[in-house]
Amino acid sequence: MAAATDIGIDLGTASILVYAKGKGIVLKEPSVVAYDKDSDKVKAIGEEARQMIGRTPGNIMAIRPLRQGVISDYVITEKMLRYFIQKSMGRRGFRKPRIVICVPSGVTDVERRAVEEATYQAGAREVTIVEEPIAAAIGAGIDITKPCGNMIVDIGGGTTDIAVISLGGIVVSSSIRIAGDNFNEAIIRYVRKNHGLFIGEQTAEAVKIKIGTAYQQPELMTMDIKGRNVVTGLPKTVTLTSEEIREALVDTVSQIVEAVHSVLEKTPPELAADVSERGIVLTGGGALLDGLEEVISERTGINTMTAENPASVVALGTGEYVEIMADFERR
Numbered sequence: 489m490a491a492a493t494d495i496g497i498d499l500g501t502a503s504i505l506v507y508a509k510g511k512g513i514v515l516k517e518p519s520v521v522a523y524d525k526d527s528d529k530v531k532a533i534g535e536e537a538r539q540m541i542g543r544t545p546g547n548i549m550a551i552r553p554l555r556q557g558v559i560s561d562y563v564i565t566e567k568m569l570r571y572f573i574q575k576s577m578g579r580r581g582f583r584k585p586r587i588v589i590c591v592p593s594g595v596t597d598v599e600r601r602a603v604e605e606a607t608y609q610a611g612a613r614e615v616t617i618v619e620e621p622i623a624a625a626i627g628a629g630i631d632i633t634k635p636c637g638n639m640i641v642d643i644g645g646g647t648t649d650i651a652v653i654s655l656g657g658i659v660v661s662s663s664i665r666i667a668g669d670n671f672n673e674a675i676i677r678y679v680r681k682n683h684g685l686f687i688g689e690q691t692a693e694a695v696k697i698k699i700g701t702a703y704q705q706p707e708l709m710t711m712d713i714k715g716r717n718v719v720t721g722l723p724k725t726v727t728l729t730s731e732e733i734r735e736a737l738v739d740t741v742s743q744i745v746e747a748v749h750s751v752l753e754k755t756p757p758e759l760a761a762d763v764s765e766r767g768i769v770l771t772g773g774g775a776l777l778d779g780l781e782e783v784i785s786e787r788t789g790i791n792t793m794t795a796e797n798p799a800s801v802v803a804l805g806t807g808e809y810v811e812i813m814a815d816f817e818r819r
């Protein structure tokens with residue numbers, strides 16, 4: 489019988505979540521590390537490191553060791569994992585945990601092994617790798633062990649994973665490196681081009697959360713933002729509207745929608761029929777962008793809904809994965 493998981497980790501580009509058996513989600517922090525170039529030392533990890541972004545002296549760099557959902561900086565990732573594992577194990581930390589950790593679907597074997605190795609190095613006794621869409625589906629409450637098609641669209645910070653799942657496995661999938669962070673970049677570009685204003689990532693994120701939308705809304709929302717005038721270099725304030733942000737996001741949103749559409753086109757007919765009956769489920773923090781459900785429903789003709797607490801479902805699913813699969817294999 490497979491061992492039950494001690495902890496499940498959603499190792500995301502934007503954030504890392506840890507699920508502990510019997511406790512639920514015990515940790516949620518940004519996947520950022522503050523690193524001192526001069527002394528070659530890690531200064532802070534997680535929330536503390538995030539506070540340093542854009543405010544660090546020259547010798548301290550705030551780095552996101554995971555770009556697009558896979559490991560780009562192996563050594564730092566391992567340090568970050570070790571810190572979070574210890575933090576979430578608390579006083580039980582004297583025993584090495586069994587860990588289920590997820591990777592985006594479609595990662596290469598080399599990338600998969602890098603995640604596995606980093607997790608062992610960070611102090612795991614046993615490591616199970618699970619693909620993100622499977623974890624997302626479990627976390628969203630879908631019974632993945634039935635011979636029935638379910639479509640999950642997991643929109644994270646760096647990647648969007650689209651998958652049709654049946655009988656515990658992925659039947660068709662696609663992973664595109666376009667997700668929530670690209671919405672921020674699109675907002676930064678738009679504001680520079682149309683308002684002559686430089687804004688940072690944190691401002692763009694705040695705009696996206698407050699007035700960002702993918703769908704035309706009956707009521708216009710506005711937000712004042714501060715930035716630096718492109719020409720004079722001086723501080724300047726402008727007012728943005730939700731309609732402007734919708735325009736700014738159109739291209740990025742449509743790349744996600746088209747990817748969903750093309751996965752549907754490749755789905756075997758019986759499973760496609762299941763999906764159209766059961767609907768498409770959105771997960772991941774990026775799914776919180778207002779109006780995404782409407783745009784996807786309109787383009788595919790399939791009812792689309794967002795999971796409850798979409799940013800937490802992958803972590804929840806990794807925690808439950810081992811037991812569900814063990815039950816399934818025993819049947």
Ligand SMILES: Nc1ncnc2c1ncn2[C@@H]1O[C@H](COP(=O)(O)OP(=O)(O)OP(=O)(O)O)[C@@H](O)[C@H]1O
Binds near residue numbers: 645
């Ligand atoms: N209310 C919100 N509205 C729109 N976007 C949001 C909201 N809250 C969070 N996000 C976005 O969700 C994204 C992060 O999602 P999530 O935490 O699921 O990603 P991740 O798992 O770290 O990334 P990945 O799966 O790509 O590795 C970020 O781009 C963030 O800006």
